[in-house]
Amino acid sequence: MDWLHLRFTSELPPGGQLILQAAHSPWLVLLACAVACAAAYAALEMVERARRCQRPGTRNLWCWMGALSLAGGIWSAHFITMLAYQTQVAVRYDLPATLASLLYAFFPALLALHLLAGKPLDGRRCALAALCFGLGVTAMHYGGLSAMHSGAASYLQPWLLALSIVLSVACCFAAFLLEQRALQGGTERHWPRKGAAALLLGLAIVAMHLVGTAALTLALPMGSALQMQGAANAAQLALIVGCVTLLSIGAGLWAAWGDRPQEHKAREQLQVSSLIDQLDLARASLQQVAQFDSLTELFNRQGLDEALSEMMQAHRQRGTPLAVMFLDIDHFKRINDSLGHAAGDELLRVLAERVHGVLRDNDVLARFGGDEFCVVASLNDNEEARHLAQRLLQRIKEPVVLAGRSIVMTSSIGISLFPKDGESCEELLKHADLALYQSKGSGRNNAQFFSTPLKTKASFELQLEEELRGALQRDQGLLLYYQPILDLGNGQVSKLEALVRWQHPQHGLLTPERFIGIAEANGFIAELDAWVLRRACRDLRLLDETGYPQLRVAVNCSALNLGRTELLQEVGEALADGGVEAQRLELEVTENALMGNINRAAGLLQQIRELGVSLSIDDFGTGYSSLAYLKRLPLDTLKIDRSFIQDVPTSRQDMEIIQAVIGMAHTLHLKVVAEGVETAQQLAFLHEHGCDYLQGYLLSQPLPLAQLLEFLRQHTGGAEALPLLSNCR
Incomplete structure (x- = not known):
């Protein structure tokens, strides 16, 4: 075979001679x-x-x-x-x-x-x-x-x-x-x-x-002359x-x-350019994180502040109003607790889309975190804000299918108006938040506008909070009043209920209704309850030394305190600090507080009961009045709420309820205290139907310790107490 004058073979052709020498x-x-x-x-x-x-x-x-x-x-x-x-x-x-x-x-x-x-x-x-x-x-x-x-x-x-x-x-x-x-x-x-x-x-x-x-x-060919040679x-x-x-x-x-x-x-230039591009991307990413909510991709607080400032400037030039609305999803925590946080996140996304669908293109929607949203809406007149709020309430109430279940959510809305309610972002947001607080207090699922009294009330409560913290820290101004409780069996005062008061330097003597809610809302109710426990045990020790060793004292316990495991230690420390026996202390808890977390409360109250402290259920009849929890809890006393006593003897229905409660309590081996007794007819009725104790203005109003000692000296031995019962026999 030939290729480009070259022949492929492994043998010498016939008639040829091999050139052997090559170098x-x-x-x-x-x-x-x-x-x-x-x-x-x-x-x-x-x-x-x-x-x-x-x-x-x-x-x-x-x-x-x-x-x-x-x-x-x-x-x-x-x-x-x-x-x-x-x-x-x-x-x-x-x-x-x-x-x-x-x-x-x-x-x-x-x-x-x-x-x-x-x-x-x-x-x-x-x-x-x-x-x-x-x-x-x-x-x-x-x-x-x-x-x-x-x-x-x-x-x-x-x-x-x-x-x-x-x-x-x-x-x-x-x-x-x-x-x-x-x-x-x-x-x-x-x-x-x-x-x-x-x-x-x-x-x-x-x-x-x-x-x-x-x-x-x-x-x-054979016979050719051969001679070794190379190129010239x-x-x-x-x-x-x-x-x-x-x-x-x-x-x-x-x-x-x-x-x-x-x-x-x-x-290097390419690297610099790449670094600049990366910095731009990083800056854009940081801006996204800084101004937008990652879950709903709406503005966050910082992004809303910038958008609100721009909209206020534009509306100030045009002379038209602007509405700032705070929306809070009612009872949203129940979704997280029952269906999980993933379902809660999905619900927030759905509600964000619904709210956004109600708004116009030039309106702004932001999420502040949790279940709180903020809407900034352009208005032609102030009344337009009310109509927009109603549309938002209706849209949010539409059922949502979540985790295979149809869920209906409601919301509370607080509204402030520019320029009527404020000239700055901070003022408008603060006033909308106050209006939202008012909306929640009005039963939720409604919209409330900001008003000047709301600001006055908020300022007053803020001042009270600061002053109450100071009074608690310095132990100045807080007092304990004691209301005697009469034993209907022997006509003697055997117990006292400790009631906290606050001697305010400007507003005078304040009852618990004025400041207990402030302490609970701002997270220092535990310190206040602990102070009451310690002071009651010290006063009880003083009463013991004065000649009244038979007296016991009942102290109210906040509903929020029942979720704290530290309560057991605080009760023990108060008893040790006062030097009194645990049997002389009674802890009162309300019915609604118990039902808030019955499982956890039952265990904590059992541990307190094992110290020797008595337990009382207060305001019975105003909540669930369930026999199931009365059977589970280690109770000693049941207190009938004053709302059932005040219409005796004119209300036959209330009288029948009181008879039933007394009979039920005795069946469960519980003592019964009637609160708010003010008339002899009420006393006679209670004594006739076997009530164990009474408490009310008929016997005495709450008294400071000095006046209590005078009261006890006058009533020791039954000289004054027994005549109260003379007409009942």
Whole structure:
């Protein structure tokens, strides 16, 4: 088989003689190796330049320059090795075929470098590049051999030809893998790996040429004269070709190295630009976080402040009103407690969409956190705010399907108007919040407008809160009054109910109704209850020393205190501080407070009961009046609320209820105290139906400790108490 004047055979043709003596000049072979390695290094350097370029045109330019350097180096190395080839027959080279062989190397080299310059540079790209370049080197070599003409016939050994191809592709693959490691590795390993890759690639090119030349067999007709000869002035030609090629490769490297500072500067500029872009993104992200709520993607408080300021400025110039509305979802905590926080979040998103659907494009909606939203709406007149609030209330009340259940939620709305209720963002928001508080206090599911009395009341309560905290911390102004409780069995005062009072420097003596709610709302009711406990136990000790060791004292306990495990310790410390027996202390809790958390309260009250402290249920009949909790709780006394006593004997229904409660309590082995007894008829009725104790103005109003001592001295022994009962017998 013939290809480009080359014949493939493993045997000598008939009638021909083998040219056995052929050799290579070692110096020229070394020169060819130097040229090939330099060309390989230059090509890899330009591949690196191409990989770092951002513009496609510059990247292509570096690939073309690299391909020209590499193809020129291969072609020069091939030319030098052929000049180094010495055989026994005269050899000449066909110039067009020799020049055409350069193209055999250029296009595969260009394709290989494009593959190496692409991203990502992985094993697959390296393999494809090695296959392209290895076959190109092979094609270039054998194309160059076809340009060699002599009187001998040229034959190729197939197995050596195949070996040269495999050797070329394998060595190229190994060299490209080294280049991949060099590009991906650190700075300290970059240059050694690149140098090793260039050396391996250059040696692969020369080795492939040598193996390919070894595959060549020249045959002459029998009897031809043989004489070892090489090309005329081969050394000079090879040296000139090698120097010119090295100079051209050096020029390419100089251009690549000279481009490094510019590339470094461009890379720094790119990094700076990238950092600026990242900072812009980070700034935008921070602004998003700072001004928007992550759950509903609405404005948060900061975003609303900016939007409200802009809208106020615009409405101030136009002279039109503006409404600020606070919306609070009624009893939202029940959703989180029963269905979970995920369901609660979903409900907030649904309600936010509903509220947003009611508003106009120029209105603003924000979420302040939790279940509180704020609407800023442009108005034509103030009455328009009321209509908008009603539409919001109706839209929110529509059923929501949540966790497979249909949920109906309501909301409370507080409204302030600009400029009527304030000229600043802070004023409008504060006044809308006060109106919202009024809306909740009015039964929820309604809208309330801000009014001046609301501000006066809020200011007064704030002042009272500050002064009450100070009075509690300094232990000044707080007093205990005691209301006697009469034992209807023996006519003696056997118990006292401790009632806290506050002697205010401006407002005079304040009853608990004026300040207990303030203490509960502002988180220091526990300190106030603890103060009452300690003072009651100390006064009880004083009564003991004065001659009344039989007296017991009942102290009210706030509903919020029943959820605190510290209450048990505070009761023990008050008893120890006062030096009184636990049996002389009675703790009163209201019915509604117990039902707020019956399971937790039952355990805590049982621990207090184990100290020896008696327990009383206050205001019985005003709440659930459930026999279930009366059975579960460790109670000693049941107090009938004054609302059932005040209409005796005119209300038959109240009288029947009192009889039933007394009978039920005695069945459960509980003592009964009737509160608010003011008339002899009420006393007679209670005594007749077996009530154990009475408490009210008929006996005495609450008294400070000094007046209580005088009262007790007058009634000791039953001198005054028994006449109260004389008409009942």
